[in-house]
Amino acid sequence: MTSDGPGLPVAPIDDPVDRKIVAALRADGRGTLKSLADVTGLSVSAVQARVRRLETSGVIRGYAATVDPEALGLPLAALVAITPLDPAQPDDAPERLAGLSEIEACHSVAGDDAYVLFVRVASPTALEQLIREIRRRAHVTTRTTVVLQTFFERPAAPGS
Amino acid sequence: MTSDGPGLPVAPIDDPVDRKIVAALRADGRGTLKSLADVTGLSVSAVQARVRRLETSGVIRGYAATVDPEALGLPLAALVAITPLDPAQPDDAPERLAGLSEIEACHSVAGDDAYVLFVRVASPTALEQLIREIRRRAHVTTRTTVVLQTFFERPAAPGS
């Protein structure tokens, strides 16, 4: 999962204990309730209740193992900026592209283009095929920027 | 964790059981060894040994809770393309920028710019300050594309 877009409205976390819990679970998604209890000074069951509330309220969307993209056979990443061919037409590009599993993210943006996608593929050939498929499905032109190297890529990480 | 760049070389996973395990842990990072044992048909201890091997070999880099960016107080995202002011100078932009926690990802790219950053901030004002700081630290010009809406953003998700 971990989808975004039109979801529930989620207000910023104000409670400092909840912030600690969220920070700890972002650093280690498999951290035990006991470890969270130690960090927060609360009992295990109090922490459990808070974690559940954070999960059901949508603050915590889920948990995922972070996997090396090369191990997944997807060593090539790229940014694909797309622009509708016909600006008059209804713009449902995100829905049309959601089915392409190579697309990791789809952002609508301000500026020259309508959307920017972040994609991962197995090879240059696969990138070409993906770009063709994007153009075909969403009726867009594309401008692709190949990622040569990723220096870092982290789960966001705020001050506290 | 979840850093990238010059790390250990990680070959693609060829074992189908390992692929099942990795897929399951990407879908649910808190999935129990028992659930993985059920999925794979292996015993719990066999699965445990495999998971450990995947972790220590660098295939699985870690586990993280996926958190709503708005809940973190970072509702504004942007792509920042940067170009060195002096191409003759040694280019250590990634190191100089790594300390800025608002920068979620730093990719070196082919094309007009040297790097593209993905950043998250609290407000337009914070974005301006961040851009100033990026320019100052890395001696670069910047071209910023504001993200208006994120339609989806998922942990990659390969075919199987």
Added chain:
DNA sequence: CCTGAAAACATACGGTG
């Protein structure tokens, strides 16, 4: 929010093919 007991789980180990 806490305690406490029961169930589920993770871990380590000895044994098998």
Added chain:
DNA sequence: CACCGTATGTTTTCAGG
């Protein structure tokens, strides 16, 4: 070497206060 089964400690869960 990869796997299994069992024993032990830990964690999760859920009742009740």
